[in-house]
Amino acid sequence: xxxxxxxxxxxxxxxxxxxxxxxxxxxxxxxxxxxxxxxxxxxxxxxxxxxxxxxxxxxxxxxxxxxxxxxxxxxxxxxxxxxxxxxxxxxxxxxxxxxxxxxxxxxxxxxxxxxxxxxxxxxxxxxxxxxxxxxxxxxxxxxxxxxxxxxxxxxxxxxxxxxxxxxxxxxxxxxxxxxxxxxxxxxxxxxxxxxxxxxxxxxxxxxxxxxxxxxxxxxxxxxxxxxxxxxxxxxxxxxxxxxxxxxxxxxxxxxxxxxxxxxxxxxxxxxxxxxxxxxxxxxxxxxxxxxxxxxxxxxxxxxxxxxxxxxxxxxxxxxxxxxxxxxxxxxxxxxxxxxxxxxxxxxxxxxxxxxxxxxxxxxxxxxxxxxxxxxxxxxxxxxxxxxxxxxxxxxxxxxx
Amino acid sequence: xxxxxxxxxxxxxxxxxxxxxxxxxxxxxxxxxxxxxxxxxxxxxxxxxxxxxxxxxxxxxxxxxxxxxxxxxxxxxxxxxxxxxxxxxxxxxxxxxxxxxxxxxxxxxxxxxxxxxxxxxxxxxxxxxxxxxxxxxxxxxxxxxxxxxxxxxxxxxxxxxxxxxxxxxxxxxxxxxxxxxxxxxxxxxxxxxxxxxxxxxxxxxxxxxxxxxxxxxxxxxxxxxxxxxxxxxxxxxxxxxxxxxxxxxxxxxxxxxxxxxxxxxxxxxxxxxxxxxxxxxxxxxxxxxxxxxxxxxxxxxxxxxxxxxxxxxxxxxxxxxxxxxxxxxxxxxxxxxxxxxxxxxxxxxxxxxxxxxxxxxxxxxxxxxxxxxxxxxxxxxxxxxxxxxxxxxxxxxxxx
Numbered sequence: 001x002x003x004x005x006x007x008x009x010x011x012x013x014x015x016x017x018x019x020x021x022x023x024x025x026x027x028x029x030x031x032x033x034x035x036x037x038x039x040x041x042x043x044x045x046x047x048x049x050x051x052x053x054x055x056x057x058x059x060x061x062x063x064x065x066x067x068x069x070x071x072x073x074x075x076x077x078x079x080x081x082x083x084x085x086x087x088x089x090x091x092x093x094x095x096x097x098x099x100x101x102x103x104x105x106x107x108x109x110x111x112x113x114x115x116x117x118x119x120x121x122x123x124x125x126x127x128x129x130x131x132x133x134x135x136x137x138x139x140x141x142x143x144x145x146x147x148x149x150x151x152x153x154x155x156x157x158x159x160x161x162x163x164x165x166x167x168x169x170x171x172x173x174x175x176x177x178x179x180x181x182x183x184x185x186x187x188x189x190x191x192x193x194x195x196x197x198x199x200x201x202x203x204x205x206x207x208x209x210x211x212x213x214x215x216x217x218x219x220x221x222x223x224x225x226x227x228x229x230x231x232x233x234x235x236x237x238x239x240x241x242x243x244x245x246x247x248x249x250x251x252x253x254x255x256x257x258x259x260x261x262x263x264x265x266x267x268x269x270x271x272x273x274x275x276x277x278x279x280x281x282x283x284x285x286x287x288x289x290x291x292x293x294x295x296x297x298x299x300x301x302x303x304x305x306x307x308x309x310x311x312x313x314x315x316x317x318x319x320x321x322x323x324x325x326x327x328x329x330x331x332x333x334x335x336x337x338x339x340x341x342x343x344x345x346x347x348x349x350x351x352x353x354x355x356x357x358x359x360x361x362x363x364x365x366x367x368x369x370x371x372x373x374x375x376x377x378x379x380x381x382x383x384x385x386x387x388x389x390x391x392x393x394x395x396x397x398x399x400x
Numbered sequence: 401x402x403x404x405x406x407x408x409x410x411x412x413x414x415x416x417x418x419x420x421x422x423x424x425x426x427x428x429x430x431x432x433x434x435x436x437x438x439x440x441x442x443x444x445x446x447x448x449x450x451x452x453x454x455x456x457x458x459x460x461x462x463x464x465x466x467x468x469x470x471x472x473x474x475x476x477x478x479x480x481x482x483x484x485x486x487x488x489x490x491x492x493x494x495x496x497x498x499x500x501x502x503x504x505x506x507x508x509x510x511x512x513x514x515x516x517x518x519x520x521x522x523x524x525x526x527x528x529x530x531x532x533x534x535x536x537x538x539x540x541x542x543x544x545x546x547x548x549x550x551x552x553x554x555x556x557x558x559x560x561x562x563x564x565x566x567x568x569x570x571x572x573x574x575x576x577x578x579x580x581x582x583x584x585x586x587x588x589x590x591x592x593x594x595x596x597x598x599x600x601x602x603x604x605x606x607x608x609x610x611x612x613x614x615x616x617x618x619x620x621x622x623x624x625x626x627x628x629x630x631x632x633x634x635x636x637x638x639x640x641x642x643x644x645x646x647x648x649x650x651x652x653x654x655x656x657x658x659x660x661x662x663x664x665x666x667x668x669x670x671x672x673x674x675x676x677x678x679x680x681x682x683x684x685x686x687x688x689x690x691x692x693x694x695x696x697x698x699x700x701x702x703x704x705x706x707x708x709x710x711x712x713x714x715x716x717x718x719x720x721x722x723x724x725x726x727x728x729x730x731x732x733x734x735x736x737x738x739x740x741x742x743x744x745x746x747x748x749x750x751x752x753x754x755x756x757x758x759x760x761x762x763x764x765x766x767x768x769x770x771x772x773x774x775x776x777x778x779x780x781x782x783x784x785x786x787x788x789x790x791x792x793x794x795x796x797x798x799x800x
Contacts, residue, residue: 031682034485053484060483067482072472082467082688083460084453085434085659111511111662111684118680122522143679259485260687262511279543280518282431284511286686287660288482 048361060257081287101230113251113264129175132372188334214251215336360394448761460657481687501630513651513664529575532772588734614651615736728799760794
């Protein structure tokens with residue numbers, strides 16, 4: 001049947017499931033329902049591939065192998081890790097500082113990057129200027145005492161950030177805080193080094209500039225915009241040396257594949273770390289997260305991680321090569337581990353998402369709730385090679 | 401040798417260790433260095449019993465047995481718990497609400513009670529009135545934009561809170577926020593139900609009254625002040641129904657013995673939970689903490705927990721009976737799982753703490769940094785029966 005939902009044919013049963021899915025999504029706000037929530041609420045749907053979830057699966061396996069050898073093999077140690085208070089923020093910062101190449105006094109250890117985002121917005125910001133589309137906590141965490149203004153990134157120009165237009169927009173807004181995510185979520189655009197330096201030099205009068213590098217490990221290191229390197233990993237952390245108002249935020253969930261542990265950090269000037277730690281964040285790291293941070297500080301682990309990351313980047317390259325040649329969808333270039341795709345005219349992202357789920361067990365992110373994205377978009381996470389092939393075939397089947 | 405540190409004899413070697421310990425303690429601010437930090441920094445000291453750590457060891461064992469059966473036995477499930485995003489705050493509140501007997505809309509799930517304390521002080525308080533001695537985050541988390549005023553609890557009256565004097569002190573201070581910990585840390589005094597109700601009715605004009613019940617499970621249920629019961633466990637949560645400005649805070653670390661997981665919650669009016677969750681705390685619960693909360697919501701687990709708690713309360717009773725008869729130290733009555741002890745005139749808490757460590761491997765809390773405690777005090781956590789006997793013998797040996 002051809003219906004009002006677009007040019008895709010769907011059955012009555014599929015339509016019923018679609019309505020259930022929509023209800024579930026609207027209950028989850030601006031974040032997708034998790035795999036667990038989906039499976040609990042809609043047991044009739046089998047999810048084989050979670051291409052909504054932005055995470056390097058090879059890194060999860062690497063973490064798991066270390067965790068097995070170090071912790072699961074020593075049950076007393078593990079039990080003690082769950083029983084005892086973890087170390088305080090500054091103790092962990094001390095251990096981690098050399099791995100990420102900063103003075104420990106400038107390192108704020110967070111219960112996931114979202115805690116760092118919240119801390120910075122609530123403490124060092126009153127009017128925040130965001131680029132749209134963006135990661136929603138950057139505006140959701142702004143309270144009633146905050147203003148939020150927006151810069152619309154140009155979809156037609158493949159999300160390339162025009163430095164001059166952007167700086168003008170920030171300064172005109174009167175904001176005291178600007179947010180740059182590079183590579184950006186949901187489009188994967190990486191701001192070239194020269195552009196980023198130029199932007200930050202023009203924004204040096206702002207109180208706070210957040211640079212979120214949660215996806216920077218996935219950026220092409222031979223490319224023009226992955227910043228410097230520390231321990232062989234791309235990072236923008238050096239910017240905090242040059243610009244006093246810059247805070248670099250990093251999630252560990254995506255690159256290290258450990259979202260359930262809740263680990264992240266932010267780098268900022270010392271006086272700000274002091275202000276945060278003097279009045280809170282006493283034991284915000286769990287024993288598991290402390291173990292992860294200790295692993296991150298081990299050269300042998302980082303060495304293996306770099307290998308795993310290279311392999312995964314190969315997967316990303318092969319997936320994006322496939323989608324680049326696809327006639328049935330417009331896939332945008334990406335420097336992250338996901339790809340934003342625009343659907344052909346008249347096809348609804350909700351319908352496509354549902355059909356991918358029902359017919360192929362593939363869960364992708366419909367972007368209907370992403371402000372700043374007009375039109376119908378989906379975001380597809382890049383997973384293992386066999387999974388990526390299934391995802392591509394499923395997209396082709398549903399959209400052709 | 402007899403020296404300026406008091407009437408206790410110590411050797412040169414002991415004195416050197418004492419200086420190292422003092423340095424370590426002063427680096428840890430107003431919290432004791434953790435066992436791990438101690439062992440790392442002072443490998444020459446062997447800690448056999450951690451009587452600094454306020455935790456029911458039997459509950460840790462119970463948790464561990466469930467965790468083994470549910471999670472460690474299913475490695476794929478466990479890996480997924482570490483890999484995937486946990487549920488959002490409201491989803492966990494929904495699951496937990498019946499176990500603690502409140503509407504899910506009034507339940508704020510926290511990454512440990514300290515996160516809840518921080519959230520409430522930073523959002524719903526500007527001038528906080530504390531009782532001293534107290535748990536230090538209640539004043540440390542007050543920022544530069546807060547005022548802190550104090551009510552000195554009467555040590556001579558064994559820390560009994562005089563309701564009239566207390567209420568007068570709060571109202572005279574002009575504070576918008578008052579904090580009552582019951583049983584109180586570090587003295588273990590439980591405010592009788594009638595006193596607490598009377599106090600709260602007099603303080604109904606305040607913006608916020610925090611009632612911290614982190615130690616309430618250890619209170620004698622036959623006694624006069626353990627509030628109501630939910631699922632057979634003492635709780636003061638019913639107060640939030642009667643008093644709109646009351647927030648009940650609860651740590652899970654002490655009673656359930658899982659400080660390393662970071663789990664706690666606060667109960668407050670719905671509009672406040674909304675205000676917190678609308679602008680933060682998106683994924684503040686780890687996969688492990690989510691598992692713990694799901695366990696807490698299972699009647700079969702709670703049933704076993706009550707048994708374990710009863711056994712542990714027996715340990716508490718036997719330990720406090722021993723110390724009550726001791727001539728070498730003044731041990732205060734307690735309704736918690738620790739006991740505050742005042743040392744005889746001229747004996748230093750730092751010296752006693754060090755000697756307990758060096759000579760007996762027993763780690764207790766010196767209270768020199770606790771404001772509102774004049775004189776020399778130590779706080780001793782109550783552990784298993786064999787450990788408690790060793791602790792008592794060690795105290796007797798050092799102090800006699």
